[in-house]
Amino acid sequence: MSRSPVPRHVVLIFSGGLDSAVTAYRLLAQGCRVRLLSFAYGQRHARELDHAGRIAELLGVTHDVVDLTCLGRILGGSALTDPDVPVPHGHYRAATMRATVVANRNAIMLEIAAGAAVAAGADAVAFGAHSGDHAIYPDCRPEFLARLEASIRAGNEGHIDPGFRIVPPFLESAKADIVREGAVLGVPFALTWSCYEGARVHCGACGTCVERREAFDQAKVADPTVYAPSATGAAR
Known part of the structure; x- marks a missing residue:
């Protein structure tokens, strides 16, 4: 991926x-204009x-939720979108987390x-992937992001900011x-949500909960x- 100075306008x-919240606080601390984009994907x-x-309200930034709820049916077979697939418990690096x-x-x-960024004249899209994601999620790996960045540039040639890039700071x-x-940036960790079970409180046992507890x-x-x-x- 491209390595450039801090972007001026980011769609995050x-x-x-936790990861996306810290990313938002970091970008804002760097002086970036930030627009938040969340997804309802079933x-x-x-x-x-x-x-x-x-968190968006606390930060006072633009926040949109994209309705992709139909993906819950189309992209079945995952514990995150299919009610018939149980959420695996245990460490995030375990093979069972492939579910x-x-x-x-x-x-x-x-x-x-990227479409929102191009339409708004932004020069970057960002997300909070980190090194622990690489083993399980192929779409969090550097080689994938480099190719996707090139594809976005080619697909929007003549319309995209010439300095456009994908920014995964972590x-x-x-x-x-x-x-x-x-912690240094003052992120309100208590307002962030990680648990894949989606109950009233964090289950403490699914992969993201175990990883969260271990990280703290x-x-x-x-x-x-x-x-x-x-x-x-x-x-842990």
Whole structure:
């Protein structure tokens, strides 16, 4: 992918999760104009959208939710979109986490965000992928993003900002690094949502919950997340 100075105007894919929230705070701290774009794609943890809206309101930035709920039916077979597929519990790096892959999800979201960026004259789209995603999600890997960036440039030739790029600021960072930066930036971690189960509180046992707890522990930052009582003492 292109390596350039800080972008001036960014469309950020914003789930309301820890990674995307820290990405938003980082971009704003760098002086970027930021527009947040969330997606309703039939995910069982749709409550993340409420958290995204609350953080957007706190930041005072434009926030849109793209309705792709039909994808829940079209992109079946994933624990995130198919009620017949249970959400796997355990460490995020476990092979069982492959059940949480939603086919082509990031490509779809990034292409829509790119369209919004081109229409608005923005010079970047961003999202909060990190190094821990590489093993499970092929659409979070550097080689995929480099090719997608080139495709977006070619597909919008003559209409796109000449400096356009995809910005994944934490692509080579560990989750604990993101937590450390978020603490410095004053990110309201308690408002972020990670759990794939989508219940009233974080389950504490699914891959994203385990990863979240581990990241706070490794970063030595207090974790304000409320977890289900059954998660007490769960493996990290």
